[in-house]
Amino acid sequence: MRTRRLLGRHRRALQRQATYGEVIAIREFRALWYAQGLSLLGDQLAQVALAVLVYDRTRSPLATAAVYALTYLPTILGGPLLASLADRFARRGVMMTCDLLRAALVGVMALPGVPFPLLCGLVFLVVLLSAPFSAARAALLPEVLEGDRYVVGSALQNMTNQGIQMLGFAAGGAMIATIGPYRALALDAITFLGSALILVIRVRPRPAAAREGARGSMWAMTRAGARLVFGDRKLRTLVLFAWLCGFYILPEGIAVPYAAKLSTGTLSLPVVTGLLMAAMPTGTAVGAFFFSRFVTPPRRLRMMGWMAMLSCLPLVVTALRPPLAVVLAAWFLSGVGGAYQLAANAAFVQCVPADQRGQAFGLVQSGLMAVQGIGILIGGFAAERLGPEPVVALAGVIGVTAAAVLAILWSESRVETPARA
Missing domain, CATH: 1.20.1250.20 (MFS general substrate transporter like domains)
Structure with a gap:
């Protein structure tokens, strides 16, 4: 009887409609939300900066389009393989490691005079690292938000992402005209460091999801x-x-x-x-x-x-x-x-x-x-x-x-x- 009551209570919790207020009140969700928003805003700025930088160097629409295509290719090719890292290791650690590595790679991209082939290679690696980061974050969110809170939290992040994308693309051109593409890339590197700092302070450590023997x-x-x-x-x-x-x-x-x-x-x-x-x-x-x-x-x-x-x-x-x-x-x-x-x-x-x-x-x-x-x-x-x-x-x-x-x-x-x- 006790087990049946617990199952019934669990089922009602899953079907209960959550509110935005109770989701935002969860400290770990706020950390994931802020970290994602900060990183995404930097990425939108970096995409505009990268397009301007490549076209300014090459004057080639094809080269500019090819670098943009690199933002799709790594996730398609390496995503399924690297995503397993989010189950093999502690998910917060995977996210922090990816943030720190991407900060270093984008920091190199922000150095004037980086050869074009090396720039393409750095873009490929930065996007490749987004696969285990996104997988770890997506897998961690249901542990932070249970039942309908997960849906409400996902909706809140979805709306935030749409708003940041529109803001980033709209304001990116004006900001780059003011600070230049290299400083914009340096700013993107800083957002990755900020994301890692938020994660280490606000998200509690958890063990790896996959059992050692598995x-x-x-x-x-x-x-x-x-x-x-x-x-x-x-x-x-x-x-x-x-x-x-x-x-x-x-x-x-x-x-x-x-x-x-x-x-x-x-x-x-x-x-x-x-x-x-x-x-x-x-x-x-x-x-x-x-x-x-x-x-x-x-x-x-x-x-x-x-x-x-x-x-x-x-x-x-x-x-x-x-x-x-x-x-x-x-x-x-x-x-x-x-x-x-x-x-x-x-x-x-x-x-x-x-x-x-x-x-x-x-x-x-x-x-x-x-x-x-x-x-x-x-x-x-x-x-x-x-x-x-x-x-x-x-x-x-x-x-x-x-x-x-x-x-x-x-x-x-x-x-x-x-x-x-």
């Missing part, structure tokens, strides 16, 4: 993680829900040619491009707030399939070549639908054992980077031949079809699954 080689742990994620029907469906973003992120990759079709004498190309690129992140932030604040945890799981379809369906309207206001509204609604990722993420956490969360999150994150990069590449290739409007509409049609199939699979596989310790 630790194999990184290859063995990667294979075990892949079997776990893709061998279970429910987890496989949740991963595919996450990767669905490749369809509704595609429009952002061709926002400039789309803006060229919509710009007028009163609205210049840069202004229209900025409006288009801001529409979807704004919708995502709004959707995340309302979805986490006003929808109960069980209802989120039931709504997940419908929200996933909403993330792609509004894009179909672009086939009619509507005016800018309609396009902005459609992209905003698409962003609102993308809030379903909160429910998918929470369900994924409940189904993955604690000692394999780092590896599982690393695999999903690498896939996310791959589908986004591939989707944008295909979209750009198709837009050159068909124009941006039909390509965005086609992405919406294929995406909503895939979302409908996943919704059916999810309704068939969904069962009550208690969170695993």
